[in-house]
Amino acid sequence: MNEESLAKLRQRNLDSAGEWKRYAEHRRHCTRLILDAAPVKPTRLCLLGAGNCNDVELTALAKKFAEIHLVDFDKEAVTKGLKRQFSGLQGKIMIHAPVDLDAEDAISQLSAIGKFDVVASLCVLSQIIDAIPEQQKNKEEGLPLIHQIRTRHFDLLTSLAGPQGSVVIANEAVSSDTEPSVATCEAPMLGPTLVQLALEQKLFMGLNPAVIAGELQALAPGHTLKTTPPWKWDFGARTYAVCGHSLNRQA
Numbered sequence: 001m002n003e004e005s006l007a008k009l010r011q012r013n014l015d016s017a018g019e020w021k022r023y024a025e026h027r028r029h030c031t032r033l034i035l036d037a038a039p040v041k042p043t044r045l046c047l048l049g050a051g052n053c054n055d056v057e058l059t060a061l062a063k064k065f066a067e068i069h070l071v072d073f074d075k076e077a078v079t080k081g082l083k084r085q086f087s088g089l090q091g092k093i094m095i096h097a098p099v100d101l102d103a104e105d106a107i108s109q110l111s112a113i114g115k116f117d118v119v120a121s122l123c124v125l126s127q128i129i130d131a132i133p134e135q136q137k138n139k140e141e142g143l144p145l146i147h148q149i150r151t152r153h154f155d156l157l158t159s160l161a162g163p164q165g166s167v168v169i170a171n172e173a174v175s176s177d178t179e180p181s182v183a184t185c186e187a188p189m190l191g192p193t194l195v196q197l198a199l200e201q202k203l204f205m206g207l208n209p210a211v212i213a214g215e216l217q218a219l220a221p222g223h224t225l226k227t228t229p230p231w232k233w234d235f236g237a238r239t240y241a242v243c244g245h246s247l248n249r250q251a
């Protein structure tokens with residue numbers, strides 16, 4: 001990761017560190033997505049892009065999982081996020097940082113932490129895609145690059161999940177910056193709005209939920225893939241429409 005992307009990532013985490021209250025609804029969806037993906041007797045959870053940990057209820061997750069591993073590039077954000085939210089069960093939680101999740105060798109860097117019952121990637125793919133240099137974001141060059149990034153990210157998820165672990169991913173599909181109705185529409189209208197925006201090619205590049213769902217399903221044909229209806233993530237300056245997917249790979 002270059003210095004500019006690193007500075008941007010740290011600043012974003014600093015800017016959103018105090019957003020625990022605002023993220024309540026988003027956190028409820030993300031936490032539910034993970035809990036619903038857990039097998040009957042789960043032991044190990046891995047959270048990629050844990051950052052400030054404002055999007056997960058760690059206490060609820062710690063009741064279900066014996067171990068929670070938090071991975072991010074920004075060690076300070078994760079350390080402070082964990083401290084803000086959590087007390088008493090620190091022995092259950094392990095931080096792995098700094099790790100560049102988009103590095104070519106991310107799988108081997110993380111191989112020592114083992115395999116997980118659930119591996120979750122929460123709104124991190126968007127930041128990895130955003131780190132593509134501006135001049136490479138045009139459609140001819142950008143699309144293959146984004147496809148490569150997504151494939152690398154899914155490979156990392158499935159590698160950490162081993163042959164049987166579940167994979168959970170949530171991503172922002174569009175924001176109210178470009179589509180103001182994302183903030184104002186009634187919740188049931190968010191799905192049809194995204195379908196229309198997808199047809200008009202107005203979703204974030206590389207983050208069309210239908211494309212992500214298709215690629216995830218291809219990783220484990222015959223296994224159950226669930227895609228949630230979109231929900232709103234109130235980010236303050238803007239509202240994102242977020243979709244979650246979970247791939248159950250148990251035999």
Ligand SMILES: C[S@@+](CC[C@H](N)C(=O)[O-])C[C@H]1O[C@@H](n2cnc3c(N)ncnc32)[C@H](O)[C@@H]1O
Pocket residue numbers: 001009010013016048049050051052053054055056071072073074077099100101102103122123124127128
């Ligand atoms: C939008 S935040 C996710 C929300 C965060 N879990 C929270 O509750 O605030 C994305 C996270 O991904 C991390 N991230 C972005 N690109 C990364 C990369 N290439 N490697 C590792 N972490 C990355 C950022 O540091 C940030 O913490």
